[in-house]
Amino acid sequence: MGTTCRRQVARMKSLWGQAWMGLGLALIAASPSHGATQEAQASSEHTTVSLVAELEWVQPGEPFWVGLRLEMDEHWHTYWRNPGDAGLATRIRWTLPEGLEAGPLVWPRPERMPAGPLMSYGYEGETLLLTEITPTVPISGDSVRLQARVDWLECKEACLPGRAELHLDLPVRAATPRPAAAAEPLFREARRRLPVPAEGWQQAMSTTADGSIVLDLLPPEGTPPLPDGVYFFPMEAEVVEHAAPQRLLRAGGGYRLEVPAAANAVVPDTLRGVLVAGHDDDAVALRIDAAPAATATAAAATPPPPDSTLSLPLALAFSFLGGLILNLMPCVLPVLSLKVMALVKHGGESPARRLQHGLAYTAGVLSFFWILAGLLLALRAGGEQIGWGFQLQSPAFVAFLAALFCLISLNLFGVFEVGASLTRAGGIEAGSGLASSFWTGALATIAATPCTAPFMGSALGYALGQPPATSLLVFTLLGLGMAFPYLLLSRFEGLLRFVPRPGPWMASFKQLMGFVMMAAVVALVWLFGRQAGVNGMSLLLASLLVIGLATWLYGRGEAPGKTPRTRLASGVAAALLLLVGLGLSQAAAAAPPAGGVAEPSAEEGPWEPFSPGRLAELRAEGRPVFIDFTADWCLTCQVNHHVAFGSGRVFERMEQEGIVALRADWTQRDDRITAALASYGRQGVPLYVLHGPGPDSRPRLLPEVISEQVVLDAIDELAPPAGSS
Amino acid sequence: MKRLSMPVVALGLASALALTPTPSRASAVVGEAAPAFSLSDNEGHTHSLADFAGKIVVLEWTNFQCPFVGKHYGSGHMQKLQKEYTGKGVIWLSINSSAPGKQGYFPAEKLDALIKERHAAPTAYLLDSDGTVGRLYGAKATPHMFVVDKTGRVVYAGGIDDTPSTDQADIATAKNYVAAALDEVLAGKPVTKATSAPYGCSVKYAD
Numbered sequence: 001m002g003t004t005c006r007r008q009v010a011r012m013k014s015l016w017g018q019a020w021m022g023l024g025l026a027l028i029a030a031s032p033s034h035g036a037t038q039e040a041q042a043s044s045e046h047t048t049v050s051l052v053a054e055l056e057w058v059q060p061g062e063p064f065w066v067g068l069r070l071e072m073d074e075h076w077h078t079y080w081r082n083p084g085d086a087g088l089a090t091r092i093r094w095t096l097p098e099g100l101e102a103g104p105l106v107w108p109r110p111e112r113m114p115a116g117p118l119m120s121y122g123y124e125g126e127t128l129l130l131t132e133i134t135p136t137v138p139i140s141g142d143s144v145r146l147q148a149r150v151d152w153l154e155c156k157e158a159c160l161p162g163r164a165e166l167h168l169d170l171p172v173r174a175a176t177p178r179p180a181a182a183a184e185p186l187f188r189e190a191r192r193r194l195p196v197p198a199e200g201w202q203q204a205m206s207t208t209a210d211g212s213i214v215l216d217l218l219p220p221e222g223t224p225p226l227p228d229g230v231y232f233f234p235m236e237a238e239v240v241e242h243a244a245p246q247r248l249l250r251a252g253g254g255y256r257l258e259v260p261a262a263a264n265a266v267v268p269d270t271l272r273g274v275l276v277a278g279h280d281d282d283a284v285a286l287r288i289d290a291a292p293a294a295t296a297t298a299a300a301a302t303p304p305p306p307d308s309t310l311s312l313p314l315a316l317a318f319s320f321l322g323g324l325i326l327n328l329m330p331c332v333l334p335v336l337s338l339k340v341m342a343l344v345k346h347g348g349e350s351p352a353r354r355l356q357h358g359l360a361y362t363a364g365v366l367s368f369f370w371i372l373a374g375l376l377l378a379l380r381a382g383g384e385q386i387g388w389g390f391q392l393q394s395p396a397f398v399a400f401l402a403a404l405f406c407l408i409s410l411n412l413f414g415v416f417e418v419g420a421s422l423t424r425a426g427g428i429e430a431g432s433g434l435a436s437s438f439w440t441g442a443l444a445t446i447a448a449t450p451c452t453a454p455f456m457g458s459a460l461g462y463a464l465g466q467p468p469a470t471s472l473l474v475f476t477l478l479g480l481g482m483a484f485p486y487l488l489l490s491r492f493e494g495l496l497r498f499v500p501r502p503g504p505w506m507a508s509f510k511q512l513m514g515f516v517m518m519a520a521v522v523a524l525v526w527l528f529g530r531q532a533g534v535n536g537m538s539l540l541l542a543s544l545l546v547i548g549l550a551t552w553l554y555g556r557g558e559a560p561g562k563t564p565r566t567r568l569a570s571g572v573a574a575a576l577l578l579l580v581g582l583g584l585s586q587a588a589a590a591a592p593p594a595g596g597v598a599e600p601s602a603e604e605g606p607w608e609p610f611s612p613g614r615l616a617e618l619r620a621e622g623r624p625v626f627i628d629f630t631a632d633w634c635l636t637c638q639v640n641h642h643v644a645f646g647s648g649r650v651f652e653r654m655e656q657e658g659i660v661a662l663r664a665d666w667t668q669r670d671d672r673i674t675a676a677l678a679s680y681g682r683q684g685v686p687l688y689v690l691h692g693p694g695p696d697s698r699p700r701l702l703p704e705v706i707s708e709q710v711v712l713d714a715i716d717e718l719a720p721p722a723g724s725s
Numbered sequence: 726m727k728r729l730s731m732p733v734v735a736l737g738l739a740s741a742l743a744l745t746p747t748p749s750r751a752s753a754v755v756g757e758a759a760p761a762f763s764l765s766d767n768e769g770h771t772h773s774l775a776d777f778a779g780k781i782v783v784l785e786w787t788n789f790q791c792p793f794v795g796k797h798y799g800s801g802h803m804q805k806l807q808k809e810y811t812g813k814g815v816i817w818l819s820i821n822s823s824a825p826g827k828q829g830y831f832p833a834e835k836l837d838a839l840i841k842e843r844h845a846a847p848t849a850y851l852l853d854s855d856g857t858v859g860r861l862y863g864a865k866a867t868p869h870m871f872v873v874d875k876t877g878r879v880v881y882a883g884g885i886d887d888t889p890s891t892d893q894a895d896i897a898t899a900k901n902y903v904a905a906a907l908d909e910v911l912a913g914k915p916v917t918k919a920t921s922a923p924y925g926c927s928v929k930y931a932d
Contacts, residue, residue: 088793151890161792238883263753
């Protein structure tokens, strides 16, 4: 024993030594030859563990709860039942008197603990792991002793194993027990953090062609939406790639979570784990038990959809063209008018100066394209499915734009003029500084986003699917295309020959442009009305009215011949009214939609009911056909509908190509539909079949999990009918 | 006022580069070719996976300060495995991916002493202090074990055995997946248990 002690002391300097010292001491202390030293509480280097009872005493025949409390030093953590990439779950082995049985450990929701490229799951600070003790026969005696050996791993950077032998003595009485006062807050907090069963939630699991696991969830009616920050903690290791980000799609009222599978994963039959959404007090934790979607794929796996067929140079060319065409879009035209007037104004300036204006404008356009692109990419990386123009889905932003454009048009009408100090946002045409050219460019970009030129759509779709550097390149070319005409005009003064010289006509033109700007306001108010309902829209119109009044007051105050006091008074009044107006517009945005907004329903659309006869008829005619095999009870089908058909773009495309859409509803397990499924080599739903034009074309089977892009790509690849050029 | 476009373009390029993602983590996938690499060992010699073409190779991610690695070395069990299988012509490579300043990192001379102290017997002890090879293989824990067959394909990736703990007593009763896989490969049979969850301390990559 002596030699061992000396050697151990020599090693104490190293962390290794300390670890073994700690374990050694614990083992020595726990060994029977030194007498029973089970404690109610024990400490390792960085964790104090103890057994805690929920009740002050227990009844002979009633089950009761106890908790294993782990109090960790700051920055030290212990692990969840699935520790993640590394670590060890806390383990408890009970020694109980005859007739008492211990249930499994019940774990509060874990935290994510990233470390470089790795991810672990566990607890920091303090946690209480619960166990229910059930007497199978009534407990005899007036006291009962519960013993447990607890093993855990505590880590900060280094890891130390911990072991403790604990006991808990509980009085046994017949009367109804009182909760133990000191333990009450611990148990309350632990229970709050327990995952709850996902009652009434429909859950389905699928896998995609690239190896991701897809979890589809549909909550029961009336469930509030999950807070932001959704993460799935798998119950088992080696299923999910723990460190990889998970992507959430909100589809209709449901959710689709794409979870990358581990490199050598064996995907289980059922996906089990805990879904946590939100943080701290708002967090929601659900127990997930997702069976595969009701489908059995007997046929060979369908080929994965090819990557976007657009090559980079082509996408860039389309982006540039798209940018050029943006100049003609109704949303941009009013700002174009401001540009034109500024150009005309600069007609008498030096070529170098004009070019500088052109470049400043280009810089403004490009900067804001980059900002918007960066935002979009960041949000997309964060896991939300959004498209270009997302900012116009926010009523607050639409209201703000409407107010801004209203202000600009009032300025163009001449209701008020803006002094030199407000060159920036307000009187864009009044300022001649380079800054105003910059901001004109920026404003043009913001105005352009709702309009996406027809073939710009696929370039953007391509861009958003590419790595960030490529996406930025596409957005840059978009911006360059948009800024190009103005840049051209600013560089080649010869082209200005075609722009008329300044004259009295400019005042009329300015006012005419004011009306064009008002048209944009009308469009925005309409969009706002769709989002916020009639009441919200009226509130917005009222706010625009107040803003109008404010500008009129300001304009009147600035008129020549007014005393400084009048100017000040009207300026202050105008500012106050402006604030009220803006406040009203934001209040309008915050108001919930009254009477419901008619969003495009994923269930509507050009679906014809499927029948074998109809299919044969259409095939004989050589018409292309899209068949959707679905059922009400198939959750993956429902989520697919929202994700793929929700925006209506697929229906538009089908109409363009003359594709007939047939829906085979298998909810009642119609025999004819079963036979049709079998004819494609399938036994279940979902199944999506695309027949090309021409009676001889082979059907294309789409994957189980579809998105809008998957369907559009499949339509793109339809071969032309044999015999046609 | 000089041209505004230049700084703006520079800003754009800078932001484009900043947003370029770091190389995504690869992994050694069972059934696929083991990723190629080249590392130097604690004695200064360089070894590449290609050097061992045609041989069975074991990759053992290790960290002498991790209690899980300590369980296997302290009991003498890891050394026994190393001697047994290198004796049968298997190449055993221990790999240390701890970043400088992190647990498990030691300068080469100190490692010499630690290896000798433990009587470890790998073919070579490789130093991967920038974590490149660890990330290439998706090494998560210590010990994390990979077995590569004679054709260069990964046939086992995962933990050393089926009993995650720091208890030496568990070694006797645990099923050792690496020994099982090596026995099967040496006999020319397919590996029945090709993957398992690795357990141990996390590999101490740089932050």
